[in-house]
Amino acid sequence: MDNKSNNDSDIINKRVVLLIVTLASFLTPFMSSSMNIALPSIGKEFSMNVVLLNWVATSYLLAAAIFLVPFGKIADIKGRKKVFSYGILIYALSSFLCAISTSSVMLISFRILQGIGSAMIFGTAVAILTSVFPPRERGKVLGINAAAVYLGLSLGPFLGGSLTQYLGWRSIFIANAVLGLITIILVLWKLKGDWAEAKGEKFDFIGSIVYSLSLAAIMYGFSLIPAMSGLWLVLVGVFMFLLFVRWEMKTKNPILDINLFRNNITFTFSNIAALINYSATFAVAFLLSLYLQYIKGFSPQNAGSILVAQPVVMAIFSPLAGRLSDRVEPGIIASAGMALTTVSLSLFTFLSEKTSLEVIVASLILLGFGLALFSSPNTNAIMSSVERRFYGVASATLATMRLTGQTLSMGIVMLIFAIYMGNVQITPQYYPIFLTSMKTVFIIFALLCFGGIFASLARGKVQ
Structure with missing residues (x-):
């Protein structure tokens, strides 16, 4: 009888963990996709130029990417529940502060704070799930978690x-603050355990600072390209990153164990595959939003309704793909997903003024299906390839690959538009050049x- 009650308690605790982590994983993508709709209203209220407006979105992304790996390591040492809880608290507080901002500088400053909170959530969420659920159930729950992310992306434009x-735009931040508050209450009330497999290790402050500065220089520099100052910043960032790698190989308790990459082919190539996947797909919604509104003449609401086809398909098939990766080699499923994604991106190269809506939606559905097949099996491969004490760092590394890939994706778009179009508005006379740039x-x-x-194929066998 005692064993049965212990098992029941364990099942309930696992379900509570899944609910809390899923809710937290919904928050940040919901915020990001909501913000894209709100940016014109924010720009109008604060009389912001296009550069400042871009920083409202980029400051959050940059802060999240910089702090992910350090907080992943802190979570492994101090306890994942602790870092996760503080992350949600900071996220909820900063969302409220964004809502009451009275200037563009205030808003961007609080967006940076929101990015730090987001890093604390995403640097620990997957690690907590991996700690609580056994390997045979891991793909299934990671699929559910991925579905929550895609649901956030789907509902963002509508809500x-x-x-x-x-x-008004401030209500988006208020809604996030309320959801964050509900999540933190659930964490304090129901979440048991703290999962700190690297307890007692020292935190590598020097490595953390060099890493943060190198990533900031690379990502900020990339946003300035094709200007020479951007190229120099990227070169400085790369040099500092090489210094960081050298330091991490020498120090006793690194924030990022380079041996994870040197001695673990599965971990290395799974992360490279994630970086490539996000670099090649993140800006698709941005490009198609412009194409549907400018070239096809759809209203923002109708354009959003068309674009929702991709994340809805991702939300439906991610749990199934995750569950499948518990039974079949994750690398094979992820590689098949990458191949389908390649086909869908190739179809988008044929877009013109006369492309039918059916072709656009079919291409989006194929892209969504490809991304669903790739995402959760790839995450499963990464988390299954490391020891328990590295779960936080592995989770944070994957999240860093995602954010860096997203920034590179937008950087490629900015670079091509700058070369083809220069600094102009998209008016009818520039539509042909816009189409050429997009293709x-x-x-x-x-x-x-x-x-x-x-x-993806080079990672070898996981199971």
């Missing part, structure tokens, strides 16, 4: 658009993804 239209970006994305198939 964010409605909130902005009827209650060029899709060709680059398809080639990137094609290379990603080989990176």
Whole structure:
């Protein structure tokens, strides 16, 4: 009887953990996709130029990417529940502060704080799930977690658009603050355990600072390209990153164990595949949003309704792909997903003024299915390839690959648009050049993804 009650308690605790982590994983993508709809309203209220407006989105992304790996390591040492809880608290507080901002500088500053909170959530969420669920159930729960991310991306444009239209852009931040508050109450009330497999290890402050500065220089520099200052910043960032790698190989308790990459082919190539996948796909929604509104003449609401096809398919099939990766080699499923993604990106290179809506939606559905097959099996491969004490670092490394890939994706778009179009508004006279620019970006994305198939296959067997 005691064994049965212990098992029941264990099952309930696992379900509570899954609920809390899933809710937290929904928050940040919901925020990001909502913000894209709200940016014009924010720009109008604060009279922001296009550079400042870009920083409202980029500051959050940059802060999250910089702090992910350090917080992943801190979580392994101090306890994942602790870092996860503080992360949600900071996220909820910063969301409220964003809502009451009275200037663009205030808003961007609080977006940076929101990015730090997001790093603490994403640097620990997958690690907590991997700690609580045994290997045979891991793919299934990682699939559910991925579905929550895609659900956030799907609902963002709809709910964010409605909130902005009827209650103003500040209501998006209020909604996030309320959801964050509900999550933190659940954490303090129901979440048991603290999972600190690297307890007692020292934190590598020098490595953390060099890593953060190198990533900041690379990502900020990339946003300035093709200007020479951007190229110099990227070179400085790369040099500092090489210094960071050298330091991590020498120090006793590194924030990022380089041996994870040197001695673990599965971990290395799974992360490279993730970086390539996000670099090749993140800007697709941005490009198609412009194409549907400018070239096809759809309203923002209708454009959003068309674009939702991709994340909905991802949300439906991610749990199934995750469950399948518990039974079949994850690398095979992820590679098949990368191949389908390549095909869908190739189809987008043929877009023109006359492309039918059916072709666009079919291509989006194929892209969503490819990404669903890739995402959770790839995550399963990464988390199954490391020891328990590295779960936090592995989770944070994957999340860093995602954020860095997203930034590179937008960087490629900015670079191609700057070369083809220069600093102009998209007016009817520039539509042909816009279409040429967009097709060029899709060709680059398809080639990137094609290379990603080989990176995915090179990981070897996980199971």
